[in-house]
Amino acid sequence: xxxxxxxxxxxxxxxxxxxxxxxxxxxxxxxxxxxxxxxxxxxxxxxxxxxxxxxxxxxxxxxxxxxxxxxxxxxxxxxxxxxxxxxxxxxxxxxxxxxxxxxxxxxxxxxxxxxxx
Amino acid sequence: xxxxxxxxxxxxxxxxxxxxxxxxxxxxxxxxxxxxxxxxxxxxxxxxxxxxxxxxxxxxxxxxxxxxxxxxxxxxxxxxxxxxxxxxxxxxxxxxxxxxxxxxxxxxxxxxxxxxxxxxxxxxxxxxxxxxxxxxxxxxxxxxxxxxxxxxxxxxxxxxxxxxxxxxxxxxxxxxxxxxxxxxxxxxxxxxxxxxxxxxxxxxxxxxxxxxxxxxxxxxxxxxxxxxxxxxxxxxxxxxxxxxxxxxxxxxxxxxxxxxxxxxxxxxxxxxxxxxxxxxxxxxxxxxxxxxxx
Numbered sequence: 001x002x003x004x005x006x007x008x009x010x011x012x013x014x015x016x017x018x019x020x021x022x023x024x025x026x027x028x029x030x031x032x033x034x035x036x037x038x039x040x041x042x043x044x045x046x047x048x049x050x051x052x053x054x055x056x057x058x059x060x061x062x063x064x065x066x067x068x069x070x071x072x073x074x075x076x077x078x079x080x081x082x083x084x085x086x087x088x089x090x091x092x093x094x095x096x097x098x099x100x101x102x103x104x105x106x107x108x109x110x111x112x113x114x115x116x117x
Numbered sequence: 118x119x120x121x122x123x124x125x126x127x128x129x130x131x132x133x134x135x136x137x138x139x140x141x142x143x144x145x146x147x148x149x150x151x152x153x154x155x156x157x158x159x160x161x162x163x164x165x166x167x168x169x170x171x172x173x174x175x176x177x178x179x180x181x182x183x184x185x186x187x188x189x190x191x192x193x194x195x196x197x198x199x200x201x202x203x204x205x206x207x208x209x210x211x212x213x214x215x216x217x218x219x220x221x222x223x224x225x226x227x228x229x230x231x232x233x234x235x236x237x238x239x240x241x242x243x244x245x246x247x248x249x250x251x252x253x254x255x256x257x258x259x260x261x262x263x264x265x266x267x268x269x270x271x272x273x274x275x276x277x278x279x280x281x282x283x284x285x286x287x288x289x290x291x292x293x294x295x296x297x298x299x300x301x302x303x304x305x306x307x308x309x310x311x312x313x314x315x316x317x318x319x320x321x322x323x324x325x326x327x328x329x330x331x332x333x334x335x336x337x338x339x340x341x342x343x344x345x346x347x348x349x350x351x352x353x354x355x356x357x358x359x360x361x362x363x364x365x366x367x368x369x370x371x372x373x374x375x376x377x378x379x380x381x382x383x384x385x386x387x388x389x390x391x392x393x394x395x396x397x398x399x400x401x402x403x404x405x406x407x408x409x410x411x
Contacts, residue, residue, distance in 0.1 A: 105274070105284075105411050106322040109393045 006035065009061035011081055012054035013090075019044050021094070023057070023085060025072055028065050036066070040073035041082060059084060261294040266319040270326040270383075273298065274318040274398045274411075280307050282397040286324055286380055293337045301377040301384070304394045309373055311340050318398075320411045324387070329379040332372060 004010070010026045024039035030048055037054070038046040046069055061075040076082075085091050103111070169188045170178040180188060200208075216227045267273070271287045273296070283305050288297045296314055300307030384390050400406065 101408075102410055104322065105320045105398070105409075106272070106390075106393055109396060110389055113389065113392065 004056040004058065006051065006056065007060065008065045009063055009075070011057045011059035011061065011085075012037070013057055014044070014049070014053055015055050017049075017053045020053075023081065024049070024054070025061055025063075025076065026054075027063075027067060027072060038069055038072050040069050041076045057085070057090070058088075256293075259294075261290065261292075263290050263294075264314060264319060266321075267296070267314065267317075268323065270324040272320045272322040272324065272394065273312065274320060275307075275312055275316070276318060277316040278312075280305075280310075282399060283307055284320075284394050284396065284398065285312070286326070286384075286394070287319075288326065288329075288331055288376070288380075291335075291337050291340075295337065297331070297335060299373070299376055299380060300394070301380050302373050303377060303381065304384070304391060308369070309335065309340075309376060311337075318411055322390075322393070324380070324383050324390070326380060326383055329376070329383070331376060335372065 006026060006029065008026060008028065012024055012026060014020055014022050014024060019039075022039055022042040022044050024037045024042065024044050026035045027038050027046070028036040030036055033050050033052070034048045035051060035054070036046065037049040038044065059079065059081055061072070061079055061081070063071045063075045067075075170180050170185055173179055178185075186192070212232060214229050214231050217230050218226055219228050267287060267290075269287060269289055273285050273287050275281055275283050275285055275298075283300070285298045285300055285305070285307050288299060288309075291297055291311065294314065295311040296317065297309065298307070298312045299309045302308050384394065
């Protein structure tokens with residue numbers, strides 16, 4: 001039934017809050033609601049974060065619990081999480097949504113003409 | 118005081134029997150005090166007299182103002198500052214009368230006429246003086262503002278008027294603050310026209326019209342609506358003759374061609390821009406202006 005689990009090394013997408021839209025790796029679980037989280041390659045400092053604002057992705061990294069940031073960074077770069085993430089449909093949908101919101105009037109006209117073709 | 122002493126010195130000098138010097142030697146004697154006096158004046162070191170008003174207690178002098186005036190001999194020490202150019206100009210009174218030639222025989226050919234005459238009528242009720250106000254300028258002197266999003270070459274969406282919804286190219290802001298705008302005419306039938314800044318949406322699409330020269334005679338007076346006046350008091354027919362049908366003058370046509378030819382050349386460089394300007398703007402279901410990025 002459930003395919004993605006909270007585990008050490010699970011890469012999560014932050015859905016709301018000050019770091020909305022960034023990827024982090026779960027380093028340790030603090031209690032039922034919070035995890036110690038670190039995103040060295042996405043600009044998130046090591047901090048506690050509630051599970052509610054995290055959405056689990058398919059990626060898991062290999063590092064021991066409470067590993068320091070350097071280890072997390074190494075694992076992240078070894079797996080090339082940033083590129084893999086950009087290739088997922090999830091990330092592409094987010095990007096498309098952003099582009100649509102930024103469309104100017106001229107762009108909307110061009111899209112309308114393109115759709116008609 | 119040194120000057121006054123001179124004649125005083127000479128008189129007793131001559132009168133005193135003790136002075137045995139002959140007249141010949143008086144001249145050098147005369148010259149010496151003169152030279153001394155002159156020398157003193159040249160150096161200009163005048164010793165100031167001590168206060169002639171002894172102090173009784175702090176802040177209280179022995180003599181009053183008027184007594185001091187007399188004691189200091191201010192009655193013979195009145196100085197005036199030299200007259201400045203401004204004061205001289207103020208003194209120069211304007212001409213009050215002028216002599217004019219007069220025709221007719223045996224009239225004495227001229228009359229002296231006043232330039233500024235007395236009023237020939239005084240109203241019974243005087244108009245009260247208005248209080249001073251500041252910063253109340255007439256419309257012609259008002260500050261004109263232009264939104265930062267509107268620059269020459271911006272595509273604007275007109276919201277009011279007969280051309281509402283049409284997309285139009287902005288040319289320049291006129292002296293009254295209205296925006297000079299053109300369709301161009303060949304694209305969307307909007308001529309060189311004025312538009313109000315407030316009733317316009319500025320899009321982020323810009324056309325490069327830095328090389329476009331707009332004729333200088335396109336001002337507010339050129340675009341102002343003309344109204345016929347002076348009906349010849351013939352009732353009934355007045356309402357017909359006043360301009361019903363607006364006619365496009367030849368000058369407008371030539372100006373339109375002159376500006377549009379330049380603008381169209383720039384529009385053709387951007388793909389799909391011509392079609393964009395031909396289309397009109399409209400809202401539909403699910404489209405909210407506050408969410409749109411223009």
